[in-house]
Amino acid sequence: MFAIERQSRIKEILLKEKRVDVIELSKMFSVTEVTIRRDLDKLAREGFLIKTYGGAVLNKKQFPDLTDTDKSSQEEVSTEKQMIGKIASNMIEEGDAIFLSPGTTCMEIARNIKQKRLTVVTNDILIGYELRDYPGVKVIVTGGDLMHSTSALIGGFALRALQDIYISKAFIGVKGIHFNSGYTVDRHEEVMILGEVIKKSREVIIAADYTKFNRTAFARLGDLRIAKKVISNKQVPSEYKQFYFENNIKLYTTFEFE
Amino acid sequence: MFAIERQSRIKEILLKEKRVDVIELSKMFSVTEVTIRRDLDKLAREGFLIKTYGGAVLNKKQFPDLTDTDKSSQEEVSTEKQMIGKIASNMIEEGDAIFLSPGTTCMEIARNIKQKRLTVVTNDILIGYELRDYPGVKVIVTGGDLMHSTSALIGGFALRALQDIYISKAFIGVKGIHFNSGYTVDRHEEVMILGEVIKKSREVIIAADYTKFNRTAFARLGDLRIAKKVISNKQVPSEYKQFYFENNIKLYTTFEFE
DNA sequence: CTAATATGTTTGCCATTGAAAGACAAAGCC
DNA sequence: GGCTTTGTCTTTCAATGGCAAACATATTAG
Numbered sequence: 001m002f003a004i005e006r007q008s009r010i011k012e013i014l015l016k017e018k019r020v021d022v023i024e025l026s027k028m029f030s031v032t033e034v035t036i037r038r039d040l041d042k043l044a045r046e047g048f049l050i051k052t053y054g055g056a057v058l059n060k061k062q063f064p065d066l067t068d069t070d071k072s073s074q075e076e077v078s079t080e081k082q083m084i085g086k087i088a089s090n091m092i093e094e095g096d097a098i099f100l101s102p103g104t105t106c107m108e109i110a111r112n113i114k115q116k117r118l119t120v121v122t123n124d125i126l127i128g129y130e131l132r133d134y135p136g137v138k139v140i141v142t143g144g145d146l147m148h149s150t151s152a153l154i155g156g157f158a159l160r161a162l163q164d165i166y167i168s169k170a171f172i173g174v175k176g177i178h179f180n181s182g183y184t185v186d187r188h189e190e191v192m193i194l195g196e197v198i199k200k201s202r203e204v205i206i207a208a209d210y211t212k213f214n215r216t217a218f219a220r221l222g223d224l225r226i227a228k229k230v231i232s233n234k235q236v237p238s239e240y241k242q243f244y245f246e247n248n249i250k251l252y253t254t255f256e257f258e
Numbered sequence: 259m260f261a262i263e264r265q266s267r268i269k270e271i272l273l274k275e276k277r278v279d280v281i282e283l284s285k286m287f288s289v290t291e292v293t294i295r296r297d298l299d300k301l302a303r304e305g306f307l308i309k310t311y312g313g314a315v316l317n318k319k320q321f322p323d324l325t326d327t328d329k330s331s332q333e334e335v336s337t338e339k340q341m342i343g344k345i346a347s348n349m350i351e352e353g354d355a356i357f358l359s360p361g362t363t364c365m366e367i368a369r370n371i372k373q374k375r376l377t378v379v380t381n382d383i384l385i386g387y388e389l390r391d392y393p394g395v396k397v398i399v400t401g402g403d404l405m406h407s408t409s410a411l412i413g414g415f416a417l418r419a420l421q422d423i424y425i426s427k428a429f430i431g432v433k434g435i436h437f438n439s440g441y442t443v444d445r446h447e448e449v450m451i452l453g454e455v456i457k458k459s460r461e462v463i464i465a466a467d468y469t470k471f472n473r474t475a476f477a478r479l480g481d482l483r484i485a486k487k488v489i490s491n492k493q494v495p496s497e498y499k500q501f502y503f504e505n506n507i508k509l510y511t512t513f514e515f516e
Numbered sequence: 517c518t519a520a521t522a523t524g525t526t527t528g529c530c531a532t533t534g535a536a537a538g539a540c541a542a543a544g545c546c
Numbered sequence: 547g548g549c550t551t552t553g554t555c556t557t558t559c560a561a562t563g564g565c566a567a568a569c570a571t572a573t574t575a576g
Contacts, residue, residue, distance in 0.1 A: 037556085
């Protein structure tokens, strides 16, 4: 990639995100931070941006029409979910092919893997769209029928696409976790898709904040033992912690980071 | 191979890839790097490209329509395009199964069909998302590889999904319309998808504002006669109006509404 | 034959990048 | 507040490799 290309990509990112981070950019383009700083210097001399400690922000005097209240992209997410995203991000290695299930939990994972090099398979079109700009991330959308009022794709096309794909790690956000009912989600159609994913993935990782425990949603995905790793918060009820421990299932919680 | 031939091949490559690499080109044409640099010098003097350390990039000022810099999010839609959307909407009947191609033109069509009862097939995830909330609209997303920095799905999965679908009306937004080159779009991969759509659809409708006439984008979709209906503005060059009339192709323009 | 054009070769120069070192800023900690 | 620690920034230096200019060679047109 030429310097000029990198700089114009930085411009695009700035126009969209209004801010950039030196370290993120250096990972994104696989160059040292010094090089990124030199790029930012150049763009700063052009008046395009204003350098700050750790990165730069868009020069608003240059673009007065761009309002910075793009709530949709940087919507308020609980720190709980953000932490789940970070933990998941740490599990992902370079070159992985991962699956992200529909929902805000996996969206948060998506937001934390932008600077990695990997393949992401998803049946959530918003998750796909979120990752469209990052050169290291190859996005495959399964296709299918769009569920009303959501961004999830279901049905035969989704299923068939998954049948031809190999996944190393599948991150699945669930709506309910319960001893009796196991992992549950809202819709039967989702179970069909996720069931196929579970079959196809070398590793299944359940992601759910603590509010999902002791709840049962509509459709059963499977027994609590279908996943060998679970990501959640420290408020997980102790009987579940106990269960996971006894069944040799790794429970990752925010506790480890505090 | 003559110098001129080589240079026009370089132009073609640039239009497609937006960038060229001196060393790659010198290997490709079996000439020294000096020769390639001289070629690039000449094209730079013509304003076709901008030289950079190691190669050159397409001069985007020369080809503003080829730059795909996130038009979807923040560009206000011209009333021209809005009118195209309304005309298209009038063509759609209850119960139709239509296809919408990626791009802002078909997005505008999507915005005008929300109250109808129909099935929409698309390989643009933003168009799909736009229609997610409307009970009468069943949305099928083809799936596939997400093209970087766009919302278009391409590749094998997209193709395969289309093979099993029946479409009554396909609305296709094109980037260029020209007597010699026919209908053209930006990427070869798009042609594969749209070609399948054209095969599968009972009726093909080209949608393009008047700026697309007498222009040629990179990849040829087909002859001007592949569609029996075309939607555009009243500023369509008269020679094209004439051509469509003689070939019994219906040209719908905003004129009829004013 | 001569001039013009196209291409290759050589050479010294310079742009780009990364590594390293020290300056500087931010955030905690006593 | 002053201190340390951590992380970021700037500067300098060196290496790589691309670049331009001058010259050489070949091919073609007139």
